[in-house]
Amino acid sequence: MRLGFLFGFVVIMxxxxxxxxxILIRIVAPIQLEAGDIASSAxxxxxxxxxxxxxxxxxVALKNAYIRRRLTAKN
Amino acid sequence: xxxxxxxxxxxxxFLVTYLLTPALIKHLNKRGMVVKDYHKPNDKxxxxxxxxxxxxxxxxxxxxxxxxxxxxxxxxxxLCTVIAxxxxxxxxxxxxxxxxxxxxxxxxxxxxxxxxxYDFYLDFPFFGSAKIPLLYIVLILFAIPIMxxxxxxxxVLNGVVSGFIAIASVPLIITLLxxxxxxxxxxxxxxxxxxxxxxxxxxxxxxxxxxxxxxxAWGAMYGAIALVGGVEVVATIALLPxxxxxxxxxxxxxxxxxxxxxxxxxxxLLDDHRLMASTERSAPATxxxxxxxxxxxxxxxxxxxxxxxxxxxAGMAILTAALIGVSI
Numbered sequence: 001m002r003l004g005f006l007f008g009f010v011v012i013m014x015x016x017x018x019x020x021x022x023i024l025i026r027i028v029a030p031i032q033l034e035a036g037d038i039a040s041s042a043x044x045x046x047x048x049x050x051x052x053x054x055x056x057x058x059x060v061a062l063k064n065a066y067i068r069r070r071l072t073a074k075n
Numbered sequence: 076x077x078x079x080x081x082x083x084x085x086x087x088x089f090l091v092t093y094l095l096t097p098a099l100i101k102h103l104n105k106r107g108m109v110v111k112d113y114h115k116p117n118d119k120x121x122x123x124x125x126x127x128x129x130x131x132x133x134x135x136x137x138x139x140x141x142x143x144x145x146x147x148x149x150x151x152x153x154l155c156t157v158i159a160x161x162x163x164x165x166x167x168x169x170x171x172x173x174x175x176x177x178x179x180x181x182x183x184x185x186x187x188x189x190x191x192x193y194d195f196y197l198d199f200p201f202f203g204s205a206k207i208p209l210l211y212i213v214l215i216l217f218a219i220p221i222m223x224x225x226x227x228x229x230x231v232l233n234g235v236v237s238g239f240i241a242i243a244s245v246p247l248i249i250t251l252l253x254x255x256x257x258x259x260x261x262x263x264x265x266x267x268x269x270x271x272x273x274x275x276x277x278x279x280x281x282x283x284x285x286x287x288x289x290x291x292a293w294g295a296m297y298g299a300i301a302l303v304g305g306v307e308v309v310a311t312i313a314l315l316p317x318x319x320x321x322x323x324x325x326x327x328x329x330x331x332x333x334x335x336x337x338x339x340x341x342x343x344l345l346d347d348h349r350l351m352a353s354t355e356r357s358a359p360a361t362x363x364x365x366x367x368x369x370x371x372x373x374x375x376x377x378x379x380x381x382x383x384x385x386x387x388x389a390g391m392a393i394l395t396a397a398l399i400g401v402s403i
Contacts, residue, residue, distance in 0.1 A: 002366070002369045002380065003366065003380055003383060003384060005365065005368070006316070006319070006362070006365060006366065006384055007384070007387055009319055010315050010316065010319070010384065010387060010388055010391065011391070013315055013318070013319070014312055014315070014391050014395070017308065017311070017312065018199070018200065018201070021199035021200075021201075021202050021205075021308075022201070022202055024205065025199065025202040025203065025205055026202055029205065056326075059322065059326075060326050063323060063326060063360055066365070066368070067360055067365075067368075070368040070369070071352055071353075071354055071364070071368055
């Protein structure tokens with residue numbers, strides 16, 4: 001199927017958005033450190049940024065694997 | 076009560092774009108404001124920008140709606156769209172560096188903040204809302220440039236950006252109606268109808284290109300509707316094919332750059348005028364290159380493939396909107 005990979009890519013991005021919402025709302029948001037609000041917020045922000053980096057890494061890996069398999073392998 | 080403003084705003088947006096664009100095509104041709112259509116034989120020249128007919132239609136429709144509603148939200152959407160149009164128009168007339176559009180579009184986000192036309196909540200399916208009072212203002216300042224440039228980046232082939240915006244605006248309107256945000260749903264109608272009317276002239280083979288003034292106005296308006304209507308997540312999902320295109324490009328070139336600044340082309344034009352994906356390792360990954368991964372296609376076939384992807388994402392966005400009320 002010509003568009004199979006791209007349909008799959010859309011579904012994976014959708015799933016990552018939902019999974020990200022679950023992690024941030026249900027797990028990260030309730031975190032409260034004894035060190036105070038600023039420390040808690042810093043930790044939450046660090047987790048959120050790390051998540052974005054991991055999500056991007058997953059998507060780049062998928063994209064590279066597909067391009068290697070379908071395009072540059074022919075070269 | 077909202078039926079009359081909806082009909083008036085829709086009729087103005089559609090008719091003004093539909094009737095004004097042919098005159099604009101003539102005017103641009105007469106003044107020599109044309110650019111090469113790179114995917115056509117014989118150095119075909121196409122008038123650009125079509126943004127002025129789009130913005131006149133949107134401004135007329137939104138002003139009429141503002142008279143009916145006196146809504147801050149409608150005014151914020153209107154001002155954001157107009158500022159984005161002027162930023163795009165500068166880029167249409169003068170070649171600007173790659174950072175100009177993302178940076179300048181921050182100004183288009185200001186009316187939404189100054190008019191307080193937003194709330195602080197991000198609604199997600201299954202897990203409820205996230206309240207982010209301070210962070211939301213930062214989100215607005217980032218969202219308008221990102222949405223504007225994302226829509227701008229999908230202006231890749233004849234008819235694609237106008238058709239794409241028409242498809243992506245449908246889940247936005249449905250979600251706003253489901254959430255009883257009728258004023259903002261009506262404010263989104265001119266986005267859909269100006270894109271539909273412009274598509275008549277922009278579809279393959281294009282008689283006019285929207286230019287950055289047209290695409291940035293549509294993109295910023297789309298973002299403003301998402302923020303003012305509080306349907307950010309749904310809007311992002313409907314926009315995923317364009318997001319993927321931007322993401323692929325940025326992940327390949329690893330910097331903010333205009334397509335013209337990248338030397339290796341993602342596609343190759345064949346003698347029979349079909350497009351083929353480049354097999355060069357240094358060529359940037361783009362949505363079109365991935366669509367072409369299975370073999371060469373004609374330009375209009377690629378556009379139809381992108382529309383199928385847009386329709387799929389629009390379906391996912393509507394599903395997401397339906398699931399927002401569901402909690403687990």
